[in-house]
Amino acid sequence: MPKSILAVNAGSSSVKITFYTFENPPRTIADASISGITAPPPTLKYQQGDKKHKEEVKEKLSTPQDAFKYLLQRCFSDPDLSEVASVDDLEYICHRVVHGGDYRDAVEINDETLDRLKGLEDLAPLHNFSALEIVRLCKVELPKVRSITFFDSAFHQTIPEAVRTYPINQEIAKANGLRKYGFHGISYSFILRSVAQFLNKPTEKTNLVVLHIGSGASICAIKDGKSVDTSMGLTPLAGLPGATRSGSIDPSLVFHYTNEAGKLSPGSTSEMHISTAEDILNKQSGWKALTGTTDFSQIAVENPPSKAHKLAFDIFVDRIQGYIGSYYVKLNGELDGVVFAGGIGEKSALLRRTLVNKCQCLGLAIDDVANDKGPGDEETVKDISKGSSKGPRVLVCQTNEQFEMAYHCACSRS
Ligand SMILES: Nc1ncnc2c1ncn2[C@@H]1O[C@H](COP(=O)(O)OP(=O)(O)O)[C@@H](O)[C@H]1O
Ligand SMILES: CC(=O)OP(=O)(O)O
Ligand SMILES: [Mg+2]
Numbered sequence: 001m002p003k004s005i006l007a008v009n010a011g012s013s014s015v016k017i018t019f020y021t022f023e024n025p026p027r028t029i030a031d032a033s034i035s036g037i038t039a040p041p042p043t044l045k046y047q048q049g050d051k052k053h054k055e056e057v058k059e060k061l062s063t064p065q066d067a068f069k070y071l072l073q074r075c076f077s078d079p080d081l082s083e084v085a086s087v088d089d090l091e092y093i094c095h096r097v098v099h100g101g102d103y104r105d106a107v108e109i110n111d112e113t114l115d116r117l118k119g120l121e122d123l124a125p126l127h128n129f130s131a132l133e134i135v136r137l138c139k140v141e142l143p144k145v146r147s148i149t150f151f152d153s154a155f156h157q158t159i160p161e162a163v164r165t166y167p168i169n170q171e172i173a174k175a176n177g178l179r180k181y182g183f184h185g186i187s188y189s190f191i192l193r194s195v196a197q198f199l200n201k202p203t204e205k206t207n208l209v210v211l212h213i214g215s216g217a218s219i220c221a222i223k224d225g226k227s228v229d230t231s232m233g234l235t236p237l238a239g240l241p242g243a244t245r246s247g248s249i250d251p252s253l254v255f256h257y258t259n260e261a262g263k264l265s266p267g268s269t270s271e272m273h274i275s276t277a278e279d280i281l282n283k284q285s286g287w288k289a290l291t292g293t294t295d296f297s298q299i300a301v302e303n304p305p306s307k308a309h310k311l312a313f314d315i316f317v318d319r320i321q322g323y324i325g326s327y328y329v330k331l332n333g334e335l336d337g338v339v340f341a342g343g344i345g346e347k348s349a350l351l352r353r354t355l356v357n358k359c360q361c362l363g364l365a366i367d368d369v370a371n372d373k374g375p376g377d378e379e380t381v382k383d384i385s386k387g388s389s390k391g392p393r394v395l396v397c398q399t400n401e402q403f404e405m406a407y408h409c410a411c412s413r414s
Pocket of ligand 1: 011014213214215216243294295296297298300342343344347348
């Protein structure tokens with residue numbers, strides 16, 4: 001039987017895995033995810049062809065590694081999933097790693113690369129730790145399968161020096177790798193290719209402002225197919241707020257918040273040294289701090305249940321509007337489209353309408369019917385611009401980080 005590719009997308013609260021055929025382009029065999037690891041009980045979603053299934057998981061899965069092991073076992077033991085019945089059916093495992101430091105491309109895991117990636121853990125302990133734990137687990141438990149790591153930051157290596165440099169002592173900045181890296185790049189790469197194809201333009205002539213807004217949210221300015229700016233920075237904390245993240249704040253706020261801020265957080269472990277300030281701004285802020293929920297679908301509603309919900313919505317709109325204005329100017333007004341993606345961007349018609357209406361001065365206009373309907377299951381890109389609009393297109397793209405990794409793996413290795 002032909003071998004397959006397994007793509008793994010491990011986040012702090014969810015793990016998504018997808019099996020693909022090892023061909024160009026890859027075809028999806030099955031898709032499974034566990035969400036709610038940090039807010040138990042975890043939920044399993046499973047899809048194979050038309051067969052869809054959702055259930056609460058009874059077992060205790062307290063880490064992304066536990067969730068990954070559980071998912072793998074579930075898939076291998078499914079009698080209907082004969083294409084991937086055991087580890088022998090796998091050729092490659094593709095792992096999404098958020099922080100790739102100076103890496104420009106994906107890398108195959110061996111002792112040397114794993115050691116280099118270990119060095120990056122300190123730069124992004126909250127984001128890289130879980131993914132690398134899964135990489136290490138695969139190396140031990142599935143030693144015959146080759147692991148490739150794909151980095152969120154790689155897409156942004158084209159950001160110009162003046163944009164990526166923080167105005168601090170440059171010797172210290174260089175010695176410690178302190179610069180803007182940017183994230184969600186695997187998703188931006190998928191969106192750029194899909195949207196360019198949809199617009200019938202070569203990627204290298206495509207200019208876009210793309211919003212990847214899910215529980216982590218960022219925005220990217222793409223000029224001639226290259227990232228020229230993005231809202232996240234040294235870590236995924238900078239820029240837009242998210243489910244539990246503050247986004248950009250005055251850095252001095254940290255010193256006034258609590259005098260414990262500089263100490264190690266209670267959540268810190270021997271492998272993962274995080275300060276109380278990092279913990280608070282990454283895990284105890286954003287929608288959760290404002291409203292008590294991390295679920296934006298409870299916030300983006302016509303009649304919000306509280307003033308706090310309305311405020312959270314307005315803050316998000318305000319911050320995104322600021323970036324759209326800034327990136328429109330950076331792209332000299334020459335953009336083909338504004339693209340909404342990520343869980344919120346793909347599903348919240350209210351957020352899209354509110355934002356586009358606030359950006360009318362840039363020529364953006366929305367078709368309310370198309371916007372309310374959103375993209376169909378099989379529709380990767382949908383145009384929701386008003387038919388008469390002469391301005392940049394307003395588009396929704398159903399992004400797919402797992403596919404992007406499998407696609408590049410199959411293109412370069414088959
Ligand atoms: N209909 C909706 N309206 C607004 N937000 C939604 C809707 N459906 C899902 N979301 C939000 O999308 C977010 C998850 O996005 P996703 O990109 O899948 O997450 P992650 O960042 O974990 O990969 C959650 O905050 C969820 O509440
Ligand atoms: C980089 C990042 O914030 O990722 P996620 O949105 O998956 O949390
Ligand atoms: Mg995500």
